[in-house]
Amino acid sequence: MQERKLAIVDLSKGKVQTYTIPKSWRRGFLGGRGINSYLLYNLLEKGTDPFSPRNVFILGVGPLGGTLAPSSSRFSASALSPETGFLGDANCGGFFGPELRYAGFDHLVLRGKAKNPSYVNVQDGEIEIRDGRDYWGMDTYDVQKAFRKDLGDVESVVCGVAGENKVRFACLRTGVKNAAGRCGLGAVMGSKNVKAVVASGTDGIEVEHPEEMLEVVKDIKDYLMASKITPILGSMGTPLLYEISNTIGAIRTKNSQLNAWSDSLNAEELEKYVEKMISCSSCFMHCRHRNMFDGEGPEYTAVGLLGANLGLDDYPEVIKLNNTCNELGLDVSSSGTILSWAFELYKKGLIDKKMTGQELRFGDFELADELLHKISKREGFGDILAESSKAVKKFGPKSEDYLIAVKGLPQSDPHDVRYIKAFGLGIATASRGADHLRSRPTLEIFFRLPLEVKEKIYGKGVTADPTSYDGKEKAVYFSDNIFATIDSVGICKFICHGFNSPHFLSYEHFSKLLHAVTGMRFGEKELENIGKRIIDTERMFNFKHGMTAKDDTLPKRYFDDPMKLKVGKGHRIERKGFQKMKKRYYKLRNWNEQGRVKKQRVKQIESYGGLP
Amino acid sequence: MDITLKLLKPLNDVVGQNELSIKVENGTIESLLAALSNDHPKLAEEIIDEKGDLDYRINVILNDKPLSDLNVSLNDGDLVTLFIPISGG
Known part of the structure; x- marks a missing residue:
């Protein structure tokens, strides 16, 4: 073995x-x-x-x-x-x-x-x-x-x-x-x-059953290539999502003061600046753009957070900011969120020139680019922004009301979660903070998915209406578990069951691949249980380092300010509905009412022991 | 009546246009699909399933209202948006 x-x-x-x-x-x-x-x-x-x-x-x-x-x-x-x-x-x-x-x-x-x-x-x-x-x-x-x-x-x-x-x-x-x-x-x-x-390295990887592996991979490839979604992702990558989110009024715009932005950032506009599509190792999706400005990207996250969220609507400017973040080694999601937060605080008068050293405003590419460089060197006002959400200490407690972050982590993606309630629960309870890649039940956006299909994936009790709080804990629970598993086998979430498609790879496929590669047999239920164990371990880690149930929450704006535009107009997250949904999620995870992993489970996980 | 049909990418690529003006006989989604089958068979092939229904993977927004049930009345001048709702990121 x-x-x-x-x-x-x-x-x-x-x-x-x-x-x-x-x-x-x-x-x-x-x-x-x-x-x-x-x-x-x-x-x-x-x-x-x-x-x-x-x-x-x-x-x-x-x-x-x-x-x-x-x-x-x-x-x-x-x-x-x-x-x-x-x-x-x-x-x-x-x-x-x-x-x-x-x-x-x-x-x-x-x-x-x-x-x-x-x-x-x-x-x-x-x-x-x-x-x-x-x-x-x-x-x-x-x-x-x-x-x-x-x-x-x-x-x-x-x-x-x-x-x-x-x-x-x-x-x-x-x-x-x-x-x-x-x-x-x-x-x-x-x-x-x-x-x-x-x-x-020149060693390669030992595969336990090579012939079986070839067969399994061929079947999986045929299965994935038969999907309608595969060629779409391969030709346009994630920027396609911008137009979809914008159509339903779910694009974080100017620090979520608005929820829709310009069509000029639609994927077809990006195509003018794409040299070619490329891929990662062992991947036939090739979802990544090589752009004409000596870089790669942008992904949907960069389009939204360095575009709409900063009030920019010119694609070359957004691509250049994306490339700046890449060169300097800055996280795109936090960069776009923290800059837009500072711009709004300045406009509201909560911070001023004495602190910033210059006027801050939305829609200014040169300013955004200059601030990214200052952040990377911790120079001037950039030193404060480099603190991310901890800049609340400098900006004052009122500033926290406008921060789009959970557990101190700025929200990862451009999707305003006030309309689809399960998305809200997902970023509130995710183990690393506000992040869609931990547990987003993306099928909630398939507004016409038959309930029986949804129940088959997420479980009985989940409701069809994306704006309902009922049963949404099941959708998040399913996603949390399978994403933890796929992150642990080493495969990209892009082809995970329930992420971009109601189909794609599930425990059944992981099981076959694992047997072919390692010789170890994992049952489908066992793989799901591994996902659950990982979520519990991460929860134990977080509670050990001071997290409490109070940290499983959402930005104040998502509770208090209704969305203003398009399909999402009038929608917000109601605190009561959210709290009930969160409690049901805890129950499903078998955590106690304070969101803590129960003692017996802690003991069981700790029994795997320390380093050999 | 005249309905404006907005198509998001990649559905717009099938007809080479982002918006189509469609004449429908009566105010139902069924009649809209019938008109599409007639005037834009390639698009119809992409979005209509073997039973003749709109594929469940196609989202429909009527003006600013997402539809889960297609049993609605269309009015002259309505905007109907169709798209494949990918949302992974």
Whole structure:
């Protein structure tokens, strides 16, 4: 049976220790996000400062990562988040994850802090902490080119200037655009004096049943290619979603003061600036744009949050801001949310020129670009914005009323959740804060999906009406579980059952792929239970670090201000309906009324034990 | 009566236009689909299922109201928007 490896790199002591990952962990948590979360829970002490050497930084690839399995490019990065103080976890495509496995490792833990700027080199089973002073200060594109020039055909995951300067929403970057974007993991890397983890390997991945694998992959490919959704995603990628959200009045606009924006950001306008569509490792979707301004993207998130949310309607300007974030190593979602928050606060007079040093306004591309650069260097007002939601301390308590964040994490995507109530519950309860990629039950937007189809996927009791609170906890519960599982096997959520389509890959497919690759048999129910276990482990981690049920909430604006335009007009989240829905969600998860994982379950999860 | 039909991407690519002006005999979605089958068979093929109903994966917005039930009355000058509701991100 395929063996999986974990290495712990102590940057302070300059030591590396390697372990074989226990089979019980693989059965309990699979790999990727699952094992990362379990490691975080075990390795981090209560009261740890995210920027202290005691924080740990973990990279993890799932058991299907880097194989022939479709869209198996993904890896997860995890740490205590400097943006939220809770779980920091981000999932990323590209080519690094597979390369880490080819280099001989599935999980890598960095602890301590290097004395000088360094990088960690992983090559054919060997790990070395190397002098990285020559690379420090480079942007994310240049540093990756430099590693290739100096070391050959390597893949690297890096932090940009923003990460070096500990911007709380600095991301990790690999390739031109792929990002482990959320929760400030680039800042954690930078705080450890590490510029990059570089991987290269010639080992390949041992597949237990190669012929079976070929058959399973062919069947899955045929299944996916038969879907109507596949060619749409492959030709336009996520920017397609902008027009859909805008049509129903669900585009976060000018810090959610409005909920619809210009048609000039529709996908067909973007096509004028697209050089070609490209893909990640092992993927036939090819959903990513290479743009004509020497970059990649934008994704839907960037279109909405660096466009509508900043009051910009010119595509070249939005693409350039997207490229700026990519170069500097800034998370697009937090960047767009924090800038728009500051613009509104300035307009409302809650902050002034004394603090900002300049006039702030929506619809000003040069201003937005200048502020992104200042943030990355923590220069002037950029130093305050670099604190992300923690800037409330400088802006004053009233400013929090206008912050579109949950648990301190600015909302990830441009979708205003006041209309579709399940989307609201999803971002309120997601383990890393306001994020659609943890539990968004996207089928809620299929307004004509027959109830029996919906019930078959989400369970009996879910209601057809997206504006109803009834039964929506089931839709979130289903999504939360399956997304945790897919993040842990190493496949992209883009082809996950219930994400972009009522079809796509489900536990049945994961089970077949896992058997072919690892030789281990996982039942469909067992895989769903692994998802549940991962969610519980992340909840245990968050409660250990001070989270309470009060943190499972939504931005004040979503409760108090009705949407003003289009289909969403008049809609908001009612507190009573929301609280009841949240309570039902807790019950479904078998958490207690305070949203805490019950003692017996904690004991059961802890019984998987520490490092071997 | 005249109905304006708005098509979001990629449905607009099928007819090469974002909006169509459709003449319908009576104020039902059924008559709108019949007119589409006649005037724009390629589009009809994309959105109408084998039973002759509008595919459940197509969202319909009548003016600013999303429809779950297609048993509604259309009025002269109404705007009907059709799209495939992908929302993953």
